[in-house]
């Protein structure tokens with residue numbers, strides 16, 4: 001089965017919320033990066049109840065959705081993703097944190113899909129997310145810190 005079929009046939013109506021507790025479990029230091037109106041969240045639970053943070057979850061899933069829709073032509077998202085990477089560098093996100101998001105995404109998919117999360121499906125999602133993260137990482141390469 002091709003990568004695109006593996007992804008499209010799994011019915012990715014995902015429970016995006018599951019990514020988040022996992023994200024902060026894996027790296028609690030990510031919490032301070034999410035600040036709105038200079039207000040820092042005291043706990044992941046407080047962060048989860050903030051509308052701005054829930055909006056960010058939707059933004060992440062919209063990007064993933066766009067990547068799934070352009071599987072055969074991911075290069076058309078290249079420039080957008082590179083700029084998105086630059087924006088994340090500007091708010092203090094480290095490149096390594098994208099792997100943590102990827103791990104959380106795969107964890108959530110595994111929990112949601114159960115037996116349908118075959119090794120093939122896992123590999124397809126992993127490749128897709130890696131392609132997105134790699135394109136975003138170019139934002140750091142073209143704008144190294146201190147430039």
Ligand code: HEM
Pocket residue numbers: 030033034035052053055056059060061063064084087088091093097098101132
């Ligand atoms: C640990 C990882 C991440 C952190 C800490 C982080 C943090 C942020 C922050 C602080 C903002 C600006 C405020 C906001 O719009 O909520 C932002 C914007 C955004 N993020 Fe993330 N983010 C992360 C990962 C990602 C990933 C993996 C994606 C997509 C695959 C993504 C997609 C977006 C989008 C689309 C925006 C809006 C950009 C715009 O306004 O043009 N983020 N992120």
